Amino acid sequence: MEAASQAAEPGVDEAVDDVADHAVREAAAAASGEPDGQPAAEQLDRPLPEGVRRRVIGLAADALGGLPLGDLPATLRPYAKFTPVRRARYAGTALAAALEADPVFRSRIADRLRAGQPDLVGALEAGQVPGAAEPLDVAAAAYLLRSKGWTRLVAEAGEEAERSEVADAAAESARLVEKLQEELAATRAAARGDLERQRAEGEHARRELESLRKKVRSLEADTKRAQAQSRKLQGELDAARAAGAAEKAAAEAEGRRLRHRVTELEGALESGRRSAREGRSVADMRLRLLLDTVLQSAQGLQRELALPVTQLHPADLVDAVEPGSASPHDVARRGLAEDDPALLDQLLAIPQVHLVVDGYNVTKTGYPTLPLEQQRLRLLGGLAMLAQRTQAEVTCVFDGQDLDVPVIMAPPRGVRVRFSRTGQTADELIRQLVRAEPQGRPVVVVSADREVADGVRKAGARPVASTLLLNRLARS
Template identity: 60%
Template sequence: MAQTQGGEPGDGAAEVLDRPLPDGVRRRVVGIVSDGFGGLTVAELPTQLRQYARFTPTRRAKFAGNAMAAAVEADPLFRQRIAEKLREAQPELTGALDAGSPPPAADPLDVAAAAYVLRPAGWVKLVTAAGEEAQRADAERAGEESRAELERLRAELAAARGQVRTETERLRGELETAKKESESLHRKLRAALSDVKRGEAALRKARAEREAERAEAQVRLSAAESESRRLKARLGESEAALEASRKAAREGRSVEDMRIRLLLDTVLEASQGLRRELALPPVSVRPAETVDAVEPGRMTPKDIANRALSEDDPAIVDQLLALPQAHLVVDGYNVTKTGYPQMPLEKQRLRLLGQLAQLAAQTGAETTCVFDGAELAAPVLLAPPRGVRVLFSKPGVTADELIRRLVRAEPPGRPVIVVSTDREVADGVARAGARPVASAVLLKRFSRG
């Protein structure tokens, strides 16, 4: 039937397609050939297609598409056989094409592919129209895709511009920060370089000073070594001279001792003879008696009973009073106010004088007790005990000053013991050569008896 139609006058067998088969139509043609391929025997297949006889339609369309399209175009008999299979598979579509009125609702690509295989009259127009329709559809689809792509690209462009602006602002901020950091680093670098230069200058100066000090120390060391050698030489000379002196002294000591002893005996005998010749009386006036002061009045015997003793006394008082020609000077009120301040002044004086009299009798030392009389309206009636000199300072003169006068009146070298806790008095008499003793020490000595 295909051959008959293909050979009849006025059919489309003589029509020729003047352009390449559109891709969409070609794919549909390959599909039709692949579907009808299985209904043919191997002998009915063209030689170049027989190797694909056992392939599935899908696999056959994939691997033998070009060969099947070429066979349909070049082999009319094979095309007629495929057309018969197509009429069997799609009788309505093929019938409409044979009648020259393709169905309006059919896919133009299916219509063009069927017309290409069947080759009815006007099949070229159908294929061309289908190709153009496919191109328009492709163009519209491409346009839609292009518009969608354009919109997408525009959106991406806007987003990219926003990102670029954001990134630009961020980069500008980072650039400003980097510039500030760079300026700060430059300043720090300049400061560091200045510090390094100053440090290098200070180091050079220190090195120069150290070298100068080292040189000076070397000079001093050399001088010290020279001086040490000189001193060692002088020391050797001195030792030699000392040894010579010792030797000479050992040789002449006996003679000198004899001469000194002879001279001493001569002086002693001369002084004794002079004393006998002049008949000198014993010393009756003491230096303390030459000091201008007010002597107290005489006390009655009944006042002596008021004397009392106190606590133990350290041995230093006895040691000091045991010195030859010792003179004990007592700051009266200072001692009494230290030992028994609660008693009236009169009883304080009597008690102290009694204790001093006992001490004077025991030690035989010259004893002077000084009381402050600057504020007295009249002389105090008081009988000084045996062995104790009692003095009151004149108006306007303190007892401290009177004590200092007594110390200054003594000849240098005589042991003078001053009893007072007044630091000013103690320091003053110490500078004058006297020995200060605290009042508490004397009170402890009184208590020992």
């Protein structure tokens, strides 16, 4: 029995729900003025205005969350847990259809509206329209309540909304027109500014072009004057060359005349000698005496005036490029290593070269373990052989500022030995020797001291490393 009663309970519940739903629908129909089974007294002859539709959907979306899930149409139950905004966005069409087709659901939404806005609902049910209320709110409430004259309120609200939209559109159009006019004015002003700027730039370019043309004309005039001056100088040069050639020809003619005269005198002298050998007459003796007198007078005059023998020859007057004389600095250009003995041989092969050696700098680099005396003797012996083979002038400088007495020694042949004085270093003596040489004489200084190398290089000498001399002496 209990099982049978439990099995019958679902059917009883469904019957109770149907009876309750039918009662609610009859109450809603009575409230909306729609008798059961009778068509509505008022119907819209056009679609619900868009503004009113949005307000109705908004009210329904807000009220939907407060209704039990069983009171909702089946099409709206999936949206029950949505927020009002999302419900209005995604369930707007379903809400509008349910409100239009389901009077029970519409009456439930109207009840929620009646609880939320009692003043507005009371005024509409009393047949009054609040003057301060929003027309769209009034139309939406009238649509849900279906109070008397609700179609008129909806139509008027729609017309008002259309007029408002038209006014808003007109205002927006006017604003856009004004904005476009302002943009057009700004564009025209910018175009005028660009035009003025382009005109100014064109005028500036024209003036600059005119200035450049003037400069070109001035340069052309300068070029013509320079060409004329060049032609004038060329003419003067040609005239000078012609005058030089004439003077040279005259000098050559005078030289030929003098040589001819000398030949005549030599012939006369030879003739006189022959005459003297044949008989030496008194006239010949007088002629010889006169010739000797002339020659001795000329020699005396040459000695008195200190006239040198002429070193100028005709070939020296020809204009050409003369080769440069070799110097110690030119040897570095031949691609030899700094410690190659062949480099020192090439340096010492320069005519009139003077080799200055920093003595202790070389010996302490090559054989520092020997006593100082043996260092000096070994170095001087090697320098003597080098001087004999190369015929170069060799000077070896030792530091003597700490010596109490002069060193007693016999310098080897061909090597000059010098010690610095008290208070003077060997480096200073080397620089003094280099400065004492005439400008242009080749001087080679052997020292590993950078300060010495820099000093003698400024004075015109060629510094080389001590290892170069040691390698050369070791090879010999």
